[in-house]
Amino acid sequence: MGSYMDENIIGEDDIPTYAASLLVPNVQEMVRKNPLEVPQRYIRTQEDVAKINCILSPEIPTIDLSSLLGGCRDELEKLHEACQDWGFFQVVNHGMPRQVMRAMNEVTAQFFDLPLEEKNKLSMPSDDIQGYGHAYVVSEDQKLDWSDALILIIYPNHFRRLKYWPTSPEHFRETLESYSSEIRRIGDELMGSVALTMGLDKDAMLKLHGDLLQALRVNYYPTCQKPDEVVGVSPHSDTSIITILLQSDETEGLQIQHDGMWIPVKPIPDALVVNVGDVLEIWTNGKYKSIEHRVVTNEKKPRISLASFIAPLDDMEIEPLDHMVDQERPCKMYKKVKYGEYLRHSMNRKMEGKAHTQMAKA
Template sequence: MGSISDETVEENADAPTYVPSLPVPNVQELVKEDPLQVPDRYVRDQDDILQVNDMSWLSSEIPIIDLSLLSKGDKEELNKLDLACKEWGFFQVVNHGVAKKVLQDMKDATTEFFELPLEEKNKYAMPPDDIQGYGHAYVVSEDQTLDWSDALILVVYPAQYRKLKFWPSTPKGYKDIIEAYSKGVKDVGVELLRSFSTIMGMDQDALLGLHEELVQALRVNYYPECSRPDQVLGISPHSDTSTITILMQEHDKHGLQIKHNGGWVPVKPIPDALVVNVGDVIEILSNGKYKSIEHRAVTNESKERISYASFLVPRDDVEIEPLDHLVDSQSTQKMYKKVVYGEYLRSSMKRRMEGKAHTQMAKVET
């Protein structure tokens, strides 16, 4: 297989476009220019930040799943997965098979990319009509409170959806590193979706078949340090529009928090583990048995942080609705209506991140 770096960068007619996001300042540059200033547009209402309790003492209870056992169909591990999805909607995966070097190369090259001068990074800037590239997503109004982060967003699979002009060629070999990392994550995702099919009472490949073609996007989030971390959020509370999301954190920096029993629980990194969360698609398919969970990112006063989120989703034209066998007409009401995935996704992108407000589109009105 040739190197991606050698591929010609031409627009692919098959590649979907998503929705525009308004241009906003680069946060990393704001911090470089004046490390002590936090512009008003980033300052949160204190109720937003403190609206729920800190429950950090629960961090150690977030489930840990062994993928090597899951892939063998281990009953006990499948039960753990079922419980993790019902009670938490989040879990950490160990023994996932992605080589340490692949994870480390991704971290090293990405750090180098974000250290480049702004004009170099802006060569990959998001266009006015899409969210692939370097910049900010989900900015829909001029008066919206902004997140304290910058992002690089790329669609990786299927390969014909790639827009390679947005894939950075600096540092050298970065495109191939993104490809190797994303391939590893895809393998983990396929294995997990097989296990999800099993715990949802279906054949192993049922969920993969339902997707028509597994689409995978990568969002790399860069959270600069902030002199007033108590006033800002790195990413606003939201649930993911994905089927599942697979996230790599830096092993020595905290930032991700999940909503659980009315409080915020930090997801403490386990070296080389991957964090997985249930997305809206699984919530709809399972008729609410497994719920997508609100999560957010907080910032740090003394050091920047980078996270790597891979979203696995169905093809745009796939219709999703609760699976028949999970809706028993006698006792269980259908909580979600049929939605076309691409419409659901774009509808959520046209609004600011605001908890689970975007899921109303799929809810059956009672």
């Protein structure tokens, strides 16, 4: 896998850029200065607010990765049903040491506790999303999300822009390296199992996508005095193959769209939340669903989450696999698109549900 110390094998000019985002206020600092203020640019319309309240509902499926890797057919069927019916599931017994997760949570919390001037040393450049700031802000009149973010490319190693990797707190980089290595292993194991549910060989998906892009988005959601009038992250689906999320064990925030309702993803201690991305939906011709999801805020406690996106590289072409065009779905629902173009199309617009997927519709 290499080390973050070995990153000078290609020049900065050879590392791809992804999308520009307009400069907007830092929400954490805004709350620090005046916790009662919620600027109008963050207040959603009545139509949006009406959708904020979710109802009591069943919990999303839970998958035991140890049983899955042990060849349990029942667990494999549960995975298939989770991808098909929910697009989201929580993973337990995944093998990531508890101390690695705890350490990652601690260093990210310490990073966001730094003075703003320290964090701003890692501010995103004008043409890319690696660094500290906000993504998907494309117009001056756009409603803003109640959150700040640190976004980093982890793999391939030579895509890393190390000048945006925090050096404070002291062990941030080493901790991130350990955590991301575990995420890569878990991602490979999950994709091997998903390949089996799709009727492929276990290593078929790894052969299909070749080398992988793995990006990390660390989200910080400050408290808000009007939590029912703002959104932490706007409704969207992910452009990834799969996304693996480490969320707070204590504070809810993530909600998913299911049967026309917003369902809260209740934290399970030490579990990881996994969701199907657009690429997997395209490969399966819509059989597996990349689900619209969002994040809400609360008045009492800030919340941090870490989303790892596993995706193809830019030059890969994605389209429905031949055997996924069957009697149930006799026509291709998606056309062939180059992944890099699809990704940038999504990132150069505001988050707006699944509107960005129209680019790939047949």
